[in-house]
Amino acid sequence: MPAEEKKHNDIPCYHCGEDCGSHPIVFDDRYFCCHGCKTVYNILSVNKLYTYYELEPTPGARKDNLVKDRYRILENPDIASRFTNFNEGGIARVSFFLPNIHCSSCIWLLENLQKLNAAILISKVNFQQKTVAITYKTNQLAMPLLADLLDSIGYPPNLSQTAEKQKNQWSKRLLMRTGIAGFCFGNIMLLSFPAYFSLTNEGYEHWFAYINMALTVPVFFYSALEFFSPAFKSLANKVINIDLPVSIGIVALFVRSVTDVLAYGGPGYFDSLAGLVFFLLIGRWYQQVSYKALSFQKMHVSFCPWE
Incomplete structure (x- = not known):
């Protein structure tokens, strides 16, 4: 029609x-x-x-019109090598960072690229890092045309940075957020010890609560962004991920604690909030380490891309 x-x-x-x-x-x-x-x-x-x-319902990202020769830069061998893991005997394996990956439909489509072009042998998606590794026949498909294919189905490769740089930036940011959450959590616990053992002088008790609230601010507005950002993205795409209930719990605990201090003169639950964010970030860091270990075990695929 x-x-x-x-x-x-x-x-x-x-x-x-x-x-x-x-x-x-x-x-x-x-x-x-x-x-x-x-x-x-x-x-x-x-x-x-x-x-x-x-x-998934409405799984795609809005697709702008394809710009002609947008990926012609990949004809440059030096630039193409940044995205190439393997290239020998007419078989190449490349990795692209695709920011539009966000759901199971994305994974399914990107791992069935061989149905769109017979020159593609296999493709694997790393959802955590939003990357796709594609093995293809170089005598039948050029890298710029491969990038055009990804762009045409709504997953334009981000060529400004390689996947490795993206991954390193995310790792440093995660460690920074974890460190700040741990520092604030330790100090909040230290300042809360007098309250735990009922040793606080009534004249200073509210000051400890205000200091704890101040220490919680960077935890809530910076460290917890590791959970807030994916939660907002999931809502925008009308799906629910694990970060959404976690974010709701963090926001509820923060609002309840601030209300307790400002309205009722209580100590709040800032130690619990900072501890929750800190240990969740440790869990996310451990998850990242596990992904790296699994990726290392599969590195032989880069040398035998047809497997």
């Missing part, structure tokens, strides 16, 4: 879920917010990749 435009109100895009506005694009009896989303849907439907829309 040819594309046509009709006037409707409050209709979500079948691909990305955004409002289609007053003039949605109608294609195949479905509504799309732009020609980019319609094009992605058409590519997937032609290749019978309908499962992409069955795993």
Whole structure:
């Protein structure tokens, strides 16, 4: 059915879920917010990749029109080598950072790229790092065209930084947040000892509460962002992830503690809040270490990309 435009109100895009506005694009009896989303849907439907829309509702990201020669820079061997893990005998393995990866449908689609182009042998997604490793035949598919393919289905590679740099930045930020949470947690516990053993002089008790509240501010507004950011993104995509209930608990505990101090002159629960964030961040750090260990065990794939 040819594309046509009709006037409707409050209709979500079948691909990305955004409002289609007053003039949605109608294609195949479905509504799309732009020609980019319609094009992605058409590519997937032609290749019978309908499962992409069955795993998650409106799983795609809004697709801007493809800019011609956007990835021509990858023809430069020095630049291409930054994204290449292996290249020998007409077989290459490359890794791209794809910021638009956000759900199970993304993983399913990106791990079925061989159905879109026969030159692609295998593709694997690292959801935690938002990267995809693709093994393909270099005599049938050039790297710029591979990047164009990813862009055409709504996952434009971020070429400004390699996946390794992205990963290192995230690791440093996580360690910084964990360190600040640990420092504040230790000091809050120290200042709370008199209250634990009922040794606080009534003239100084409220000062300890105010100091604890001040120490909790960087924990809440900086360290806890490790959970707030993914929670906000999940809400924006109308899905629920593990960070959402954690974030709700942190916010509730912070509001309850501030209210207790300012309204009732109590000590609040700042020690519990700082401890919760600190130990959750330690858990996330341990998770990162585990992912690294698993990645190391699979490094042989880089040397045998056809496995």
